[in-house]
Amino acid sequence: MSWNDLVAHLSEIEILDGVGATLGWDEQTYMPKKAAGLRGSQMALLSRLSHERRTDARIGRWLEALDDKDPVQRACARNLGRVYRREQRVPAALVDKLARARSEGFAAWIDAKAASDWQRFLPSLRTLRDLTLERVRAIDPKRHPYEVLLEEYDPGTTVESLRAMFARLRDGLVPLIDAIAKQKQLAAIDAVVPLEAQWKLSSAVAAALGFDFEGGRLDRAEHPFSTGQGEGDVRITAHLKPSDLLGGLGGTIHETGHALYEQGLPFSLAGTTVKEAASYGLHESQSRFWENYVGRSRPFAIFLARTAKDVLGSECPAALADPDAIFRAQNRVERSLIRTQADEVTYNLHVIVRFEIELAIFEGSLALEDVPAAWNEKYQSYLGVTPPDTARGALQDVHWSSGAFGYFPSYTLGNLYAASFGKTMETAIPSLWSDAEKGDFSRPLAWLREHVHARGHLLETPELVRDAVGERDHVEDLLGYLWTRVGSLYGVSR
Amino acid sequence: MSWNDLVAHLSEIEILDGVGATLGWDEQTYMPKKAAGLRGSQMALLSRLSHERRTDARIGRWLEALDDKDPVQRACARNLGRVYRREQRVPAALVDKLARARSEGFAAWIDAKAASDWQRFLPSLRTLRDLTLERVRAIDPKRHPYEVLLEEYDPGTTVESLRAMFARLRDGLVPLIDAIAKQKQLAAIDAVVPLEAQWKLSSAVAAALGFDFEGGRLDRAEHPFSTGQGEGDVRITAHLKPSDLLGGLGGTIHETGHALYEQGLPFSLAGTTVKEAASYGLHESQSRFWENYVGRSRPFAIFLARTAKDVLGSECPAALADPDAIFRAQNRVERSLIRTQADEVTYNLHVIVRFEIELAIFEGSLALEDVPAAWNEKYQSYLGVTPPDTARGALQDVHWSSGAFGYFPSYTLGNLYAASFGKTMETAIPSLWSDAEKGDFSRPLAWLREHVHARGHLLETPELVRDAVGERDHVEDLLGYLWTRVGSLYGVSR
Numbered sequence: 008m009s010w011n012d013l014v015a016h017l018s019e020i021e022i023l024d025g026v027g028a029t030l031g032w033d034e035q036t037y038m039p040k041k042a043a044g045l046r047g048s049q050m051a052l053l054s055r056l057s058h059e060r061r062t063d064a065r066i067g068r069w070l071e072a073l074d075d076k077d078p079v080q081r082a083c084a085r086n087l088g089r090v091y092r093r094e095q096r097v098p099a100a101l102v103d104k105l106a107r108a109r110s111e112g113f114a115a116w117i118d119a120k121a122a123s124d125w126q127r128f129l130p131s132l133r134t135l136r137d138l139t140l141e142r143v144r145a146i147d148p149k150r151h152p153y154e155v156l157l158e159e160y161d162p163g164t165t166v167e168s169l170r171a172m173f174a175r176l177r178d179g180l181v182p183l184i185d186a187i188a189k190q191k192q193l194a195a196i197d198a199v200v201p202l203e204a205q206w207k208l209s210s211a212v213a214a215a216l217g218f219d220f221e222g223g224r225l226d227r228a229e230h231p232f233s234t235g236q237g238e239g240d241v242r243i244t245a246h247l248k249p250s251d252l253l254g255g256l257g258g259t260i261h262e263t264g265h266a267l268y269e270q271g272l273p274f275s276l277a278g279t280t281v282k283e284a285a286s287y288g289l290h291e292s293q294s295r296f297w298e299n300y301v302g303r304s305r306p307f308a309i310f311l312a313r314t315a316k317d318v319l320g321s322e323c324p325a326a327l328a329d330p331d332a333i334f335r336a337q338n339r340v341e342r343s344l345i346r347t348q349a350d351e352v353t354y355n356l357h358v359i360v361r362f363e364i365e366l367a368i369f370e371g372s373l374a375l376e377d378v379p380a381a382w383n384e385k386y387q388s389y390l391g392v393t394p395p396d397t398a399r400g401a402l403q404d405v406h407w408s409s410g411a412f413g414y415f416p417s418y419t420l421g422n423l424y425a426a427s428f429g430k431t432m433e434t435a436i437p438s439l440w441s442d443a444e445k446g447d448f449s450r451p452l453a454w455l456r457e458h459v460h461a462r463g464h465l466l467e468t469p470e471l472v473r474d475a476v477g478e479r480d481h482v483e484d485l486l487g488y489l490w491t492r493v494g495s496l497y498g499v500s501r
Numbered sequence: 502m503s504w505n506d507l508v509a510h511l512s513e514i515e516i517l518d519g520v521g522a523t524l525g526w527d528e529q530t531y532m533p534k535k536a537a538g539l540r541g542s543q544m545a546l547l548s549r550l551s552h553e554r555r556t557d558a559r560i561g562r563w564l565e566a567l568d569d570k571d572p573v574q575r576a577c578a579r580n581l582g583r584v585y586r587r588e589q590r591v592p593a594a595l596v597d598k599l600a601r602a603r604s605e606g607f608a609a610w611i612d613a614k615a616a617s618d619w620q621r622f623l624p625s626l627r628t629l630r631d632l633t634l635e636r637v638r639a640i641d642p643k644r645h646p647y648e649v650l651l652e653e654y655d656p657g658t659t660v661e662s663l664r665a666m667f668a669r670l671r672d673g674l675v676p677l678i679d680a681i682a683k684q685k686q687l688a689a690i691d692a693v694v695p696l697e698a699q700w701k702l703s704s705a706v707a708a709a710l711g712f713d714f715e716g717g718r719l720d721r722a723e724h725p726f727s728t729g730q731g732e733g734d735v736r737i738t739a740h741l742k743p744s745d746l747l748g749g750l751g752g753t754i755h756e757t758g759h760a761l762y763e764q765g766l767p768f769s770l771a772g773t774t775v776k777e778a779a780s781y782g783l784h785e786s787q788s789r790f791w792e793n794y795v796g797r798s799r800p801f802a803i804f805l806a807r808t809a810k811d812v813l814g815s816e817c818p819a820a821l822a823d824p825d826a827i828f829r830a831q832n833r834v835e836r837s838l839i840r841t842q843a844d845e846v847t848y849n850l851h852v853i854v855r856f857e858i859e860l861a862i863f864e865g866s867l868a869l870e871d872v873p874a875a876w877n878e879k880y881q882s883y884l885g886v887t888p889p890d891t892a893r894g895a896l897q898d899v900h901w902s903s904g905a906f907g908y909f910p911s912y913t914l915g916n917l918y919a920a921s922f923g924k925t926m927e928t929a930i931p932s933l934w935s936d937a938e939k940g941d942f943s944r945p946l947a948w949l950r951e952h953v954h955a956r957g958h959l960l961e962t963p964e965l966v967r968d969a970v971g972e973r974d975h976v977e978d979l980l981g982y983l984w985t986r987v988g989s990l991y992g993v994s995r
Contacts, residue, residue: 022546025539030523037531041716041733045519049731052516056550222535237543239535 010080013069017087018278020060025237027053032242035228066091079279082465086280089162096145105142108134109409116408123398125379128408132375135410136368143369153369156413160287161420163467169362169416172423172482177359179486181389184353186499188342188391193335193496197250198324205247208318209259212311213243216297217452218263219270231258233294235269238277242266252327253336256311257298264297265290267452271460286468287414289459291421292428299351299422300429300488301451306443308333314446338493342392344399352489353390355422360385361404361415369412423481424472428455430484431476504574507563511581512772514554519731521547526736529722560585573773576959580774583656590639599636602628603903610902617892619873622902626869629904630862637863647863650907654781655914657961663856663910666917666976671853673980675883678847680993682836682885687829687990691744692818699741702812703753706805707737710791711946712757713764725752727788729763732771736760746821747830750805751792758791759784761946765954780962781908783953785915786922793845793916794923795945798986800937802827808940832987836886838893846983847884849916854879855898855909863906917975918966922949924978925970 027050034046070088073080112131119128143152154166210225218225219241228244235241243262247255268284276282284290301307308330315327326332340350346357364381367373373381382401387393394400406414432439436450458475466474472481490501521544528540564582567574606625613622637646648660704719712719713735722738729735737756741749762778770776778784795801802824809821820826834844840851858875861867867875876895881887888894900908926933930944952969960968966975984995 019546022542026520026524026543026547029527029543030520033523033527037718037720039714039716039718039734039736041713042731043733045731045734048516049520049523052513053520219535220533222533224531224533226531237536237539239537240533240539242533 009069009072010074013066013073013083014278016060016063016065016069016278017280020057021237021277021282023053023057023060025240027057028234028236029240032234032236032244035230035232036226036244061090062094067095078465079276079281083280085467086162086283086464089158093146093159096147097142098145101138101142101145105135105138105410108138112408112410113405116402116405120398120402123396123402125376125397125401128402129375132407135407136375136412139410139412140369153366153413156369157416158413160414160417161468162286163469164286164288164416164420166366168469169420170366173359173362173416173419175482176355176419176423176485177389179482180352180356180489183486183490183494183499184340184342184356184390187340187352187493187497190497190499192341193339194332195339196253196324196326196332196336198252198326199249200252200319200324200327201322202247202249204319204322205249205252205255206245208252208315209245209247209256211314211318212256213259213263215310215314215446216260216263216267216301216448218243218266222270223266225259231262233262233265233269235266235272238274241269253333257302257337260302261294261298264294267297267455268293268460271456273461273463276463281463281465283464285462285464285466285471286420287417288420289424289468289471291417292424293421293455293459295421296425296428296451296455300425301443301448303334303337303351304440304443304492305330305334306440308337309444310446335496338496340493340497342390344386344392344394345403351422352493355419355485356389358415358419360389362419364401365412365415423485424468426485426488427472427476427479427481428459429488430479503563503566504568507560507567507577508772510554510557510559510563510772511774514551515731515771515776517547517551517554519734521551522728522730523734526728526730526738529724529726530720530738555584556588561589572959573770573775577774579961580656580777580958583652587640587653590641591636592639595632595636595639599629599632599904602632606902606904607899610896610899614892614896617890617896619870619891619895622896623869626901629901630869630906633904633906634863647860647907650863651910652907654908654911655962656780657963658780658782658910658914660860662963663914664860667853667856667910667913669976670849670913670917670979671883673976674846674850674983677980677984677988677993678834678836678850678884681834681846681987681991684991684993686835687833688826689833690747690818690820690826690830692746692820693743694746694813694818694821695816696741696743698813698816699743699746699749700739702746702809703739703741703750705808705812706750707753707757709804709808709940710754710757710761710795710942712737712760716764717760719753725756727756727759727763729760729766732768735763747827751796751831754796755788755792758788761791761949762787762954765950767955767957770957775957775959777958779956779958779960779965780914781911782914783918783962783965785911786918787915787949787953789915790919790922790945790949794919794982795937795942797828797831797845798934798937799824799828800934802831803938804940829990832990834987834991836884838880838886838888839897845916846987849913849979850883852909852913854883856913858895859906859909914962917979918962920979920982921966921970921973921975922953923982924973 030046030049038046066087070084070091073084075081075084108131112135115128115131119125139156140152143155146155151166157164157166213225214220222239223241223243226242226244227246229246231245233241233243243259243266245255245259245262268290272282272284274282311333312328312330315323319327340352342353343349346354349357360382363385364373364378368375379397379401383393386400432451432454435454439451442448442450459471462471494500524540524543532540560581564578564585567578569575569578602625606629609622609625613619633650634646637649640649645660651658651660707719708714716733717735717737720736720738721740723740725739727735727737737753737760739749739753739756762784766776766778768776805827806822806824809817813821834846836847837843840848843851854876857879858867858872861875862869873891873895877887926945926948929948933945936942936944953965956965988994
């Protein structure tokens with residue numbers, strides 16, 4: 008009986024959160040400007056209703072009554088237990104202080120970034136760091152503080168495994184990027200394509216990858232995002248620019264990857280915590296798999312050139328009708344300062360800089376005032392570039408201003424898992440690339456549905472990935488793939 | 502203190518209902534097809550949360566503590582008291598039975614209408630009528646049962662006032678329609694105009710009337726509707742057809758009228774029940790004022806012809822560039838069978854037929870099996886047409902299938918009030934029609950803002966209207982206006 012009550016209770020939370028997600032989508036797409044205040048009140052009420060239910064005292068009793076022999080109930084005990092204990096152990100006063108510090112931190116960051124002045128951000132960052140440490144100690148004083156943070160985004164992943172993987176990845180990427188930098192740069196495609204035509208192309212590609220338009224939508228928004236609101240309602244957005252067709256399309260493919268995961272979740276397990284994605288890193292692996300592993304491949308370039316000719320007709324620029332030109336443009340590598348604009352190869356070094364700095368902060372070996380210097384030194388050492396100012400250095404990302412320490416690793420975890428999924432599929436699906444050339448992506452999608460999507464949060468991510476690909480070295484899979492695909496294009500080898 | 506608590510409580514209900522309205526809008530505009538089940542769960546949860554708050558036992562105590570000397574609290578006592586007492590007096594078991602009867606009734610009506618067979622609808626209708634009577638007696642056994650029903654839509658309006666007004670209106674309309682029927686028919690405009698261009702025209706007209714696009718939207722939907730979700734968020738939809746520009750535009754103007762009311766409500770009185778529209782009839786008066794009184798006038802036709810030329814350019818058909826052709830087409834009168842397709846003059850007779858039948862049912866003087874015969878007889882007598890089948894007769898409207906008895910009068914009440922608003926403005930605003938020719942509608946909007954919109958539900962509708970227009974004879978205002986405008990076009994006079 009109590010299991011049914013718990014499922015009903017958790018289902019209600021999921022429905023409330025889905026309503027909030029729908030309003031969040033509306034806010035980014037169609038909401039009238041003057042509705043901002045009203046929407047704020049609506050979101051606040053919904054999150055209060057959800058929070059009340061998440062902290063309902065009955066959850067403790069329901070948790071104790073779960074049947075450990077049932078795999079779904081066992082997973083629920085783990086997933087819900089973790090969240091509930093975290094909520095229980097953090098004093099309400101600290102939650103309030105953190106909420107205030109976050110909103111002050113965001114304002115201070117906006118201000119500091121505009122002035123490119125770390126000092127202006129420092130007091131807020133210090134408060135956020137101190138309160139975060141207090142929270143971490145309340146949750147589990149015995150564990151590595153960074154692992155407690157990490158757990159919010161990537162439960163099941165340890166600091167030690169990250170430290171080892173990221174160090175090897177860094178040491179493998181630096182020589183690849185050095186070698187590429189000595190070669191002739193690949194040509195970009197900067198043709199101007201009308202937005203109406205790009206829109207059709209984006210929709211056609213999302214549909215080809217398997218996005219179900221009867222259970223989802225693709226709309227315009229200022230920033231591309233994907234939002235799963237429940238069964239049959241997964242929406243993605245795109246931000247297209249006339250002179251950056253490949254960039255806009257890449258964004259759509261990325262969000263399509265997230266959306267395919269959301270469309271493939273085990274909806275029959277609603278209200279059990281198992282219907283959810285297993286982690287941020289695993290979610291990111293789905294977007295990266297399609298955006299990079301598939302989307303930057305030569306077979307995909309062949310498919311894309313043909314589709315561009317079909318969809319754009321006379322508006323199709325010559326370069327977009329040429330698979331080789333697309334393939335080269337999709338794999339350009341450039342040392343740069345800004346993470347969000349980085350290419351596939353350098354991207355992970357941007358993340359690793361942040362991971363190393365966050366780790367040092369929470370291990371107490373890096374003072375906050377020294378972050379910009381450490382940042383610049385690492386950028387020079389790993390990427391060969393030094394930010395000319397802090398705005399383009401340690402102040403560039405929003406994450407720390409909202410206290411989201413421990414979030415960055417999920418981006419690179421996604422790339423690591425995606426590489427192993429790709430490697431595994433290349434064996435499991437012999438026609439993978441010949442299908443892709445034809446625009447048939449049904450087999451890799453079916454593989455992901457079976458091994459990732461449909462499993463929801465039954466297992467923690469490292470275990471789920473092991474079940475899917477076996478004992479693989481994700482770092483070697485990613486490095487091997489990058490050296491092979493991108494290295495070859497630049498004429499360099501290991 | 503308890504007043505503040507009550508306001509906070511009612512504000513929360515308003516916010517929840519606004520969230521529901523946003524989801525309702527999404528359902529009709531952008532929601533993916535497969536999200537229907539999810540949306541059902543979301544709406545059910547929201548309406549449960551709202552219902553729990555509406556029936557909160559504290560409301561009874563809060564009501565008792567209201568300060569009768571404060572006009573807002575006095576209005577709140579009246580508005581909230583009415584709704585709360587209705588909820589309190591109806592047993593939960595009856596509420597459940599009614600809910601079931603409504604959903605069964607809807608299914609039976611769909612079926613009966615498709616088969617044009619009243620007998621198939623009869624058992625469900627009988628159940629709905631019986632349960633409705635039971636509900637009415639529980640609410641107030643001493644009052645006229647139809648007035649108890651009416652009160653849900655048009656509180657403050659009595660059965661006796663309706664009976665008198667509608668009889669006089671009927672007796673005044675029948676000779677007008679008879680006279681018109683003997684004249685040469687006015688020409689319609691059936692030019693085909695591409696939807697993209699119609700869309701621009703609809704937006705331009707809504708903006709000219711004063712619809713605030715920064716606090717609202719206009720979208721495509723299967724049916725035109727208007728929905729106010731709170732301050733800064735009022736959305737309207739249109740359903741346009743290539744060969745019916747004037748029909749589609751009329752729908753947009755109608756919904757714009759509703760939306761202008763919603764955009765002009767006294768938002769500072771949120772949580773007091775006074776921020777709401779005063780009645781369905783008054784709401785309808787706003788849509789009808791703009792759609793008919795303004796939208797079918799000759800000055801508006803001059804404005805529209807000019808705007809059509811501007812917006813449609815070379816796509817503008819000759820008839821739409823001719824104010825006289827527009828004016829005639831907008832005022833065609835035709836005896837017809839279907840209420841929703843009726844013109845402005847005959848429309849009220851369609852409503853009066855339904856009112857007389859509903860009244861007879863609830864006064865016990867008409868058996869349900871005799872409704873189709875009574876219907877056909879009245880159609881022949883008032884409109885000179887007899888439905889060839891029940892689908893185009895007594896089965897045409899959805900209302901009764903959901904137990905919405907007492908709703909129909911609000912349509913004609915809206916026309917009556919609109920006529921008196923128009924008459925009053927013609928005196929109060931000397932430049933009313935010369936402004937309209939120029940596309941300036943700011944003065945009538947300002948008048949409605951002051952006398953209707955900003956007053957919210959401080960007064961009951963009859964009193965609010967009296968305050969706005971003085972002691973006027975609405976029936977005479979409506980008949981006079983129709984004889985003058987439409988009668989003249991057909992060359993007939995009283």
